[in-house]
Amino acid sequence: MYLLLDIGNTREKAALFDAGSISALPQLTAESLQQLPLVAVYFACVANDSRLDSLKQKLELDHLPWRQISSEAQAFGVTNCYAEPHLLGVDRWLALLGAQQLFSRQSVMIVDAGTALTIDWLDENGLHQGGWIMPGLRLQQQSVVQQTAKVFNRELLDARMIPGRETISCLQNGCLAAVIGAIQQGWLLNKAECLILTGGDALYLKPQLADLAVSTEPLLIFQGLARYIDN
Structure with missing residues (x-):
């Protein structure tokens, strides 16, 4: 089971990915995650490093690998139109990837x-x-x-x-x-x-x-x- 995080400047949204299925996680606390068999955290972040470090401590998940996803020029059959691909907001990039998979x-x-x-x-x-x-x-x-x-x-x-x-x-x-x-x-x-x-x-x-x-x-x-x- 994987924890998925969308970390903004003021709040974060979370979901769980397990056996190909995604479900929303309405409550993101250390207590709510404690009993879950998590193996890694995949996240997108527009906040600064200090906010990210604070979130890791708050969720008590320092023992897990964290992988940050950023916008790319091309991935999974989707091509970014930006001349500087990394400047496309990562939330927009991920929405493109999700849309291409679903439709x-x-x-x-x-x-x-x-x-x-x-x-x-x-x-x-x-x-x-x-x-x-x-x-x-x-x-x-x-x-x-x-x-x-x-x-x-x-x-x-x-x-x-x-x-x-x-x-x-x-x-x-x-x-x-x-x-x-x-x-x-x-x-x-x-x-x-x-x-x-x-x-x-x-x-x-x-x-x-x-x-x-x-x-x-x-x-x-x-x-x-x-x-x-x-x-």
């Missing part, structure tokens, strides 16, 4: 809806066609609130694709429209056989994209990460 020989548009919203296109031959990076749903709202004196918001996200009638609904609905509009424009620009949604806001956005061929894959990045096991 082999199909063109896909990958939308990772998290703090940032990223869109990447992969053709049926595994060639990365490029992508977009923009603020995610909540980051857009935070930016407007922080940079304007008389716009305010609330924690509860209750956006709909209709005109708002007071400040909060105007803000939330407007940011939702911006995100959905970008996704729809991306689909028209470079139409694929399937639109893959992943990330924290994926389930929230999916109902607004019912007219597209959408597949929700919450473990997409871990799917890509698991391809490196024993390779």
